[in-house]
Amino acid sequence: MSDDDHGPLFMALVVAGGLSHGFGLAYSRMARPDIVLDFLQLEDFGLLFVMGGAALVTGLAIQLGTRVLETAPLTGTRYAGREKGFDRNVVVGGVVFGAGWGLSGVCPGTGYASLGIGNYPILWAVVGMFVGAYVQGLWRAHRQSASRETATTGD
Amino acid sequence: MSALSIAVNLFPRGIDHYLIGGLFVGLGISVIYLGTGILAGNSTFLETTLSYASDLPRFQREKYVTSRDWRVVFAVSIVAGAAVYEFAFTAGAFVTDVQWWRLLGGGILVGIGTRIGKGCTSGHGVSGIASLSRTSIVNVALFIGVAVATALVVASLGVTP
Numbered sequence: 670m671s672d673d674d675h676g677p678l679f680m681a682l683v684v685a686g687g688l689s690h691g692f693g694l695a696y697s698r699m700a701r702p703d704i705v706l707d708f709l710q711l712e713d714f715g716l717l718f719v720m721g722g723a724a725l726v727t728g729l730a731i732q733l734g735t736r737v738l739e740t741a742p743l744t745g746t747r748y749a750g751r752e753k754g755f756d757r758n759v760v761v762g763g764v765v766f767g768a769g770w771g772l773s774g775v776c777p778g779t780g781y782a783s784l785g786i787g788n789y790p791i792l793w794a795v796v797g798m799f800v801g802a803y804v805q806g807l808w809r810a811h812r813q814s815a816s817r818e819t820a821t822t823g824d
Numbered sequence: 825m826s827a828l829s830i831a832v833n834l835f836p837r838g839i840d841h842y843l844i845g846g847l848f849v850g851l852g853i854s855v856i857y858l859g860t861g862i863l864a865g866n867s868t869f870l871e872t873t874l875s876y877a878s879d880l881p882r883f884q885r886e887k888y889v890t891s892r893d894w895r896v897v898f899a900v901s902i903v904a905g906a907a908v909y910e911f912a913f914t915a916g917a918f919v920t921d922v923q924w925w926r927l928l929g930g931g932i933l934v935g936i937g938t939r940i941g942k943g944c945t946s947g948h949g950v951s952g953i954a955s956l957s958r959t960s961i962v963n964v965a966l967f968i969g970v971a972v973a974t975a976l977v978v979a980s981l982g983v984t985p
Binding site: 690692694697706720721724727730741742751754758765773776790799804805807 | 839842849854855867874881898901905906918921932935938942960963
């Protein structure tokens with residue numbers, strides 16, 4: 670079981686990107702669930718500028734990659750946008766995620782960043798996210814094997 | 825009401841730190857993308873990290889096992905980057921007033937929802953929107969709408985914060 674070995678430059682870039690990402694999440698106050706809840710309760714619309722600013726920069730990078738450059742220097746990967754297929758899961762997942770985000774004011778990235786600002790109660794949310802990810806994995810594995818059994822007995 | 829006072833009502837804390845923070849958030853994703861071609865999201869870390877501990881085939885998929893190491897490094901760097909800002913540029917640690925059961929319950933739903941829905945606020949909300957992906961636009965509209973409704977209902981039940 671060998672992991673992809675992209676070399677030390679790859680990891681250095683991941684570290685640099687992660688540092689900037691986390692710095693920005695703290696700078697924008699998104700690492701504070703209280704501020705995110707203020708947005709969701711329609712009291713402070715600043716979050717739109719966080720997402721908008723981040724999407725603008727990322728959009729420029731995607732334009733540069735896909736239109737000017739060809740392949741990424743560290744992996745040889747051809748640049749592409751993020752295009753995931755649309756299906757029922759996208760809708761169900763969006764609704765469940767929205768309910769969780771609205772209840773807690775925490776999403777994955779802001780949860781990690783919140784640890785960095787010393788917000789120790791956020792461990793409740795981080796543990797919860799791992800539990801949730803594990804539960805959906807169990808459930809989907811169970812569902813998959815159940816449908817396979819049905820198919821076999823139906824032959 | 826003048827345009828200015830409406831703007832002040834919508835943005836009681838101003839917009840500067842929101843916008844500047846957002847630019848850093850996007851810069852982090854962009855640096856990794858331009859070097860590697862990878863649009864790094866945040867929720868995949870949850871499932872890939874579970875592959876260290878669980879034999880469930882779902883978590884042992886090749887694309888998870890081959891990316892789990894750098895995703896851990898990415899998440900740890902996010903923690904460090906946030907710490908740099910908070911402890912070097914502000915008065916220091918922040919501790920939330922949001923109640924533990926909201927954090928735990930919300931966290932569980934977030935863990936389920938982002939993995940079923942193929943992404944979170946960074947994957948769909950930043951990289952997906954930046955790609956003008958229709959899948960992401962639908963997902964983001966849904967999760968913001970449901971989150972606003974949830975937060976308003978919880979607040980109307982008198983839960984603070």
